[in-house]
Amino acid sequence: MRYRRVKGTRDILPHEAEARRGLESQVHEQLSKAGFLPILTPTFEYYELYQRSTGESSDIVTKEMYRFQDMGGRDLALRPEGTPSVMRAVLENRLKIPIRLWYVMPMFRQDKPQKGRYREHTQVGVEVIGEAEPQADIELIKLGFDLFTLMGIKGMFLELNTIGCRECRSGYTEQLTGFLKEHHDELCADCKVRMNRNPLRVFDCKVASCQSILKQAPSQRDHLCSACIEHFDAVKAGLERFSIPYEENERLVRGLDYYSRTVIEFKSSTLGAQDTVCGGGRYDYLMGELGGPPTAAVGFAFGVERALLASRGEGIFEFNQSSIPLLLLPLGDEAKVYSLELLFKLREAGIGVQAEFRSGNLSKQLKRANTRNACKVLIIGENEIASGKFILRDMQTGDQQEVGFDELLNLFCSAKGQSC
Helix, strand or coil, X not given: CCCCCCCCCXXXXXXXXXXXXXXXXXXXXXXXXXXXXXXXXXXXXXXXXXXXXXXXXXXXXXXXXXXXXXXXXXXXXXXXXXXXXXXXXXXXXXXXXXXXXXXXXXXXXXXXXXXXXXXXXXXXXXXXXXXXXXXXXXXXXXXXXXXXXXXXXCCEEEEEEECCCHHHHHHHHHHHHHHHHHCHHHCCHXXXXXXHHCHHHHHHCCCHHHHHHHCCCCCHHHHXXXXXXXXHHXXXXXXXXXXXXXXXXXXXXXXXXXXXXXXXXXXXXXXXXXXXXXXXXXXXXHHHHCXXXXXXXEEEEEEHHHHHHHHHCHHHHCCCCCCEEEEEEECXXXXXXXXXXXXXXXXXXXXXXXXXXXXXXXXXXXXXXHHCCEEXXXXXXXXXXXXXXXXXXXXXXXXXXXXXXXXXXXXXXXXXCCCC
């Protein structure tokens, strides 16, 4: 029987794995400069953590969660997002606040696989915990903008909104619910549920008929309190000061219950309909929902796969055999033993080198070197071992020269960093 990977999962082949390491290195470098500390949380948590924080009516909880019972009967779930887990860890471990944290972790959502988004995918998350000022929002957005620019995200643009606070949101929720009741029969089944549990979620609906109805919905901007207006104006002024282009989108709400005030999405025009690269915003109520003291917080998260797709294109998912700078070709058993010692000496000197230990004559060995995409090969036989002079062959030009160990070191060390 031939086994296949589970739908919505994927194998990360060497070419892409290297690109991911490069992206994560860029993230690490930039976030470290900004005072962010790394954190990792368990892959699975108690189901109640996400039910409580993300919201019982959210698509994540109602449709997408990988929920299961373990052998002890505990109600658990694979981690669908990082923020609740990080906040739980801050509370449980009594980390000193304010604190800035970041992570790279796999997430699991049982939704329909999309372009650059899979049922198991990797997210980079950034959390600023304990800072309520609009300057924290500005700094975080600027950080994301600079990071995505550094990554080379193509066609990038920012959408921005405010969803207010609990005090000013109640009046709008009441008016919105009244509007939705007037159009009850025209709404999809999901929006009929959202209308009673969390009306703001209707703006996340992708059904065309619902989107058409919502164009006539009342605006939340008319219900914002003075504090929320002042906060949002300060955020916009900060973005303009740093020349960060943005578009205001009054229908942008994000899909999670814990958001308040500022919400953001970085998008890329290269991704088609599913164009969101990064989402985030302020979540000042989440710590309190999890049993902690009221604590302001703001953050964002983005999928590594989608970011790579927006920056590198479809080719990033293709696997191309990497070149080998130097391949040792031992001819005979004695040469194999000698080559193994030479292999480690060359690596200790900083040279990227491999060896072809399969038996075969020189012609067969050279064919194997071509298959392995070797730039240069070092031919080692009994005569070469006796004389201390080896044959170095350029696999592209076919040129050959005799070199000793010191000459070999000089050749490769002087050319270090150059590709073949």
